[in-house]
Amino acid sequence: MTPRTPAPTQSLSRSWWQALRSRAVSACLVLATCVLAVIGAAASPAQAQPPYVRIAGTGSSWSQTIFSQWTRDVAANGLEVVYTGGGSSKGRADFKNNVTTFAISEIPFQGKDPVTKEEDRSDRPYAYLPIVAGGTAVTYHVEISGKLMREVRLSGETVTKIFTNKITNWNDPQIAADNNGRQFPNLAITPIVRSDGSGTIAQFTAWMDKAYPALWHDFYGRSGLTSQYPVKGRTLAQPGSDGVMNYITSSAGNGTVGVVEYAYAQTADYPVVKIRNAAGYYLEPTKFNVAVALTKARINTDKSSNLYLTQVLDDVYTDTDPRTYPLSSYSYMIIPTAATGTAFGTSGQTEKVTSSARQTLADLMFYSLCEGQSKAGPYGYSPLPLNLVQAGFEQLAKLKAVDDSVDLADRDVTKCNNPTFVPGDLSKNHLAEVAPQPQACDKDGAGPCLTAAAGGPAAPAGPAAAPGGPAPAAGEPGAGGAAGGGAAGGDAAAGGGADGAASGGQIDPETGEVIGASAGGGAASGAVSTQLPARSVAGTPVFAGLAALELAAIILVPGLFALRARRAANAGGGS
Amino acid sequence: MTTQLREETPDVVPATPRPISRRPTGSDRVFTIGSRSVGAVVLVITGGIGLFLAIQAFPTLRHYGLHFLTETEWDPDTQKVGILSVLVGTATVALVAMCIAFPLALATALYINEYARPKMRSTLVSVVDLMAAVPSIIYGLWGFFLMQPYLSGVSRWLHAYLGWLPFFHVDSDPHAAQWDQTRYTSSAFIAGVAVSMMVLPMACSVMREVFSQAPPGEREGALALGATRWGVIRSVVLPFGRGGIIGGTMLALGRALGETIAVVLIISPSFDLKFQPLEVGTNTVSALIAGRFGDASPAQLSALLTAGFVLFAITLGINTLAAGVISRSRSGAGTDI
Numbered sequence: 001m002t003p004r005t006p007a008p009t010q011s012l013s014r015s016w017w018q019a020l021r022s023r024a025v026s027a028c029l030v031l032a033t034c035v036l037a038v039i040g041a042a043a044s045p046a047q048a049q050p051p052y053v054r055i056a057g058t059g060s061s062w063s064q065t066i067f068s069q070w071t072r073d074v075a076a077n078g079l080e081v082v083y084t085g086g087g088s089s090k091g092r093a094d095f096k097n098n099v100t101t102f103a104i105s106e107i108p109f110q111g112k113d114p115v116t117k118e119e120d121r122s123d124r125p126y127a128y129l130p131i132v133a134g135g136t137a138v139t140y141h142v143e144i145s146g147k148l149m150r151e152v153r154l155s156g157e158t159v160t161k162i163f164t165n166k167i168t169n170w171n172d173p174q175i176a177a178d179n180n181g182r183q184f185p186n187l188a189i190t191p192i193v194r195s196d197g198s199g200t201i202a203q204f205t206a207w208m209d210k211a212y213p214a215l216w217h218d219f220y221g222r223s224g225l226t227s228q229y230p231v232k233g234r235t236l237a238q239p240g241s242d243g244v245m246n247y248i249t250s251s252a253g254n255g256t257v258g259v260v261e262y263a264y265a266q267t268a269d270y271p272v273v274k275i276r277n278a279a280g281y282y283l284e285p286t287k288f289n290v291a292v293a294l295t296k297a298r299i300n301t302d303k304s305s306n307l308y309l310t311q312v313l314d315d316v317y318t319d320t321d322p323r324t325y326p327l328s329s330y331s332y333m334i335i336p337t338a339a340t341g342t343a344f345g346t347s348g349q350t351e352k353v354t355s356s357a358r359q360t361l362a363d364l365m366f367y368s369l370c371e372g373q374s375k376a377g378p379y380g381y382s383p384l385p386l387n388l389v390q391a392g393f394e395q396l397a398k399l400k401a402v403d404d405s406v407d408l409a410d411r412d413v414t415k416c417n418n419p420t421f422v423p424g425d426l427s428k429n430h431l432a433e434v435a436p437q438p439q440a441c442d443k444d445g446a447g448p449c450l451t452a453a454a455g456g457p458a459a460p461a462g463p464a465a466a467p468g469g470p471a472p473a474a475g476e477p478g479a480g481g482a483a484g485g486g487a488a489g490g491d492a493a494a495g496g497g498a499d500g501a502a503s504g505g506q507i508d509p510e511t512g513e514v515i516g517a518s519a520g521g522g523a524a525s526g527a528v529s530t531q532l533p534a535r536s537v538a539g540t541p542v543f544a545g546l547a548a549l550e551l552a553a554i555i556l557v558p559g560l561f562a563l564r565a566r567r568a569a570n571a572g573g574g575s
Numbered sequence: 576m577t578t579q580l581r582e583e584t585p586d587v588v589p590a591t592p593r594p595i596s597r598r599p600t601g602s603d604r605v606f607t608i609g610s611r612s613v614g615a616v617v618l619v620i621t622g623g624i625g626l627f628l629a630i631q632a633f634p635t636l637r638h639y640g641l642h643f644l645t646e647t648e649w650d651p652d653t654q655k656v657g658i659l660s661v662l663v664g665t666a667t668v669a670l671v672a673m674c675i676a677f678p679l680a681l682a683t684a685l686y687i688n689e690y691a692r693p694k695m696r697s698t699l700v701s702v703v704d705l706m707a708a709v710p711s712i713i714y715g716l717w718g719f720f721l722m723q724p725y726l727s728g729v730s731r732w733l734h735a736y737l738g739w740l741p742f743f744h745v746d747s748d749p750h751a752a753q754w755d756q757t758r759y760t761s762s763a764f765i766a767g768v769a770v771s772m773m774v775l776p777m778a779c780s781v782m783r784e785v786f787s788q789a790p791p792g793e794r795e796g797a798l799a800l801g802a803t804r805w806g807v808i809r810s811v812v813l814p815f816g817r818g819g820i821i822g823g824t825m826l827a828l829g830r831a832l833g834e835t836i837a838v839v840l841i842i843s844p845s846f847d848l849k850f851q852p853l854e855v856g857t858n859t860v861s862a863l864i865a866g867r868f869g870d871a872s873p874a875q876l877s878a879l880l881t882a883g884f885v886l887f888a889i890t891l892g893i894n895t896l897a898a899g900v901i902s903r904s905r906s907g908a909g910t911d912i
Binding site: 058086087089090092093094119120185186187188190195197227231234236237238239243246247250251252253254255256543544547 | 719843866869
């Protein structure tokens with residue numbers, strides 16, 4: 001009845017238009033201001049501060065989690081930083097090809113490879129700037145009775161053997177020995193590596209090359225680190241750290257093990273391997289353990305060197321502090337240190353980075369090196385120690401050295417709020433001093449530290465669960481759920497010879513927990529047999545025919561029903 | 576009375592044809608030149624791409640020679656660079672994609688043209704066209720996260736019951752209590768399924784276009800002779816559309832060969848020469864380029880561009896063939912009603 005019903009819509013659209021128009025006007029104003037500012041800056045270079053511009057960088061996906069967080073934090077202050085990851089190798093290549101303003105890489109430019117004669121160096125002048133510390137973590141996906149296994153401990157040698165295809169099954173005695181006799185399922189190990197050139201892989205292979213040279217050389221065919229992992233055997237390759245993580249967490253990931261920065265496993269809520277350090281403790285890459293380890297990193301302090309501030313980690317791998325995580329390292333930003341318009345290289349390239357871009361980079365890094373470091377711990381990294389933050393600021397000063405209009409006032413280390421600092425003492429690392437001692441159950445020959453959340457049943461009391469020891473069988477719900485507890489036990493007795501004789505323990509078919517006391521030893525061994533006898537293959541053609549029949553039925557039955565319904569309707573209409 | 580005949584021959588102007596110029600004048604001329612040059616630009620750009628790739632490929636081809644086409648390894652560190660395994664992988668992914676996309680596209684085109692109610696028709700057409708508008712990374716994510724868990728099960732089923740066919744073989748035990756799912760993931764089959772969804776709309780729209788041009792006279796003739804709807808399709812629509820079916824399929828094949836990002840997301844790159852699409856690990860030319868481009872040294876870049884040149888040549892050949900088939904099919908030749 002009301003003729004004016006469209007009125008609200010009209011007014012709505014009108015207000016929308018007005019909003020749009022006012023927004024357009026304000027956008028124009030902003031644009032005009034920007035243009036004026038740029039003109040002003042060009043006219044008088046001594047102006048206080050060049051405006052920010054959007055800067056872009058590529059590189060490490062190892063430190064991408066924390067760096068992306070920093071770029072989001074500074075976006076509130078008008079700094080536009082686009083960081084797209086892509087792997088350290090890509091970052092270095094993009095930087096030297098003058099494509100990006102900065103790069104992030106785990107390893108420095110590698111120079112000329114003695115074997116391949118490949119050039120990995122930059123004619124474009126640059127400086128390294130440490131941005132964050134962290135641990136290269138080995139994450140895994142092993143299920144027992146549908147539950148994710150946690151608290152897995154491995155020695156460095158075992159990890160190396162897994163990634164060099166020497167250990168190919170989770171029930172390998174060496175893995176059980178590392179875990180103090182804890183039983184693992186009979187499950188093939190599938191290592192997941194990166195398909196792109198990766199700094200994570202470079203750090204990981206550098207560690208294998210130094211700590212277990214014989215195993216690594218045998219596998220790789222020569223010595224040295226590599227950014228492109230050689231894919232052999234059961235190994236699979238996935239693009240990017242998130243690709244590796246996605247594969248491991250997928251439903252197909254049971255039995256996989258991969259190398260990523262700790263942050264990725266934390267984000268996905270997946271466990272990481274506790275790796276044995278030289279003192280015999282198995283540890284995760286927490287911010288404390290990484291900080292302790294990196295007190296042993298040899299930092300290049302030769303300011304005239306191209307490799308100033310880069311790391312040599314040999315002593316980290318062998319550090320005997322019980323709190324050390326051996327696979328710790330720093331991540332580096334590569335910043336351009338040539339003045340705008342400077343020519344470099346042979347192909348007539350010139351530095352294109354403007355004063356505004358330098359200012360944006362300097363302010364981003366001021367935030368990252370100071371306040372941003374307090375976020376390192378929660379995000380799965382470890383903050384930089386004071387001496388490296390200081391050195392980082394010295395490197396940032398090179399931006400001002402080539403361009404006077406870059407404003408670095410009020411941006412120095414005294415303004416920082418960094419959890420590793422000890423007031424008044426530069427050489428000390430607060431985080432490394434307050435780092436807690438490892439738990440006793442994380443020591444070689446003890447434990448493992450199984451908490452309620454650890455998943456999987458409790459560990460045996462002693463390291464006696466070798467073949468022949470007590471190993472009660474459990475139903476494997478995924479594969480033999482219908483068989484029920486008793487049947488599964490019987491099947492395992494028939495077919496699961498590898499786990500030794502099955503004892504008479506009763507298994508709850510739903511939880512997979514042991515109900516009755518086991519016969520031998522009396523230990524609360526939760527070893528779960530995952531071996532079931534192979535299904536009889538005799539029925540295969542019958543099942544194949546049945547499946548084909550079902551497929552045909554699925555396709556045909558709805559159509560036939562529709563046809564019948566239509567005929568019935570026609571017959572009804574006709575009569 | 577005598578009649579005097581006039582002796583002189585009449586002064587007849589011989590009928591000379593008036594000059595007809597086929598040269599366009601004025602605005603016609605401007606239009607002709609304009610459209611001709613626009614057309615030429617397309618050719619120049621395509622030729623330029625080919626020329627650029629050929630120039631870039633020259634050093635690599637001179638260095639490796641024909642071994643570049645017969646070597647399976649891609650290991651620049653050891654001077655072993657070849658694209659045989661990659662080409663086989665490319666063909667496998669494309670063939671899997673066509674095996675799925677071809678019947679779907681044909682059935683969809685027939686349904687839309689012949690069976691769907693006119694009201695539904697435009698909706699269906701836009702839905703199929705919408706499939707072409709979905710970015711390929713979305714298909715990659717769809718394939719990896721949604722389809723891979725199920726498709727690896729399908730792969731296992733195919734291996735378990737049809738494994739005696741050599742191309743359904745996987746190096747794993749499908750009957751194991753805890754089957755090794757990783758061996759059935761990241762395969763050419765799963766990548767092919769994702770690619771098939773991308774090439775389907777292209778094949779479908781070409782086929783639909785050709786089917787709609789089946790001559791109405793023959794169509795009504797068949798109906799008048801008592802043919803059912805399926806009879807019309809079999810005796811009129813399909814024979815007249817044969818060129819479109821072939822052409823659309825080949826255009827789709829050309830696109831399937833070059834599909835990149837969805838394949839990169841799904842496959843696990845491997846350089847084994849394998850003809851087992853269900854098994855983990857494969858590689859395609861475009862995925863190889865996308866994966867290695869970021870951190871390639873100049874020599875590697877040249878090798879990658881050479882691989883790109885080979886793919887360019889293959890795709891160009893297939894598309895040219897397809898274009899020829901489509902253009903010849905317009906006449907309705909080959910029908911014998």
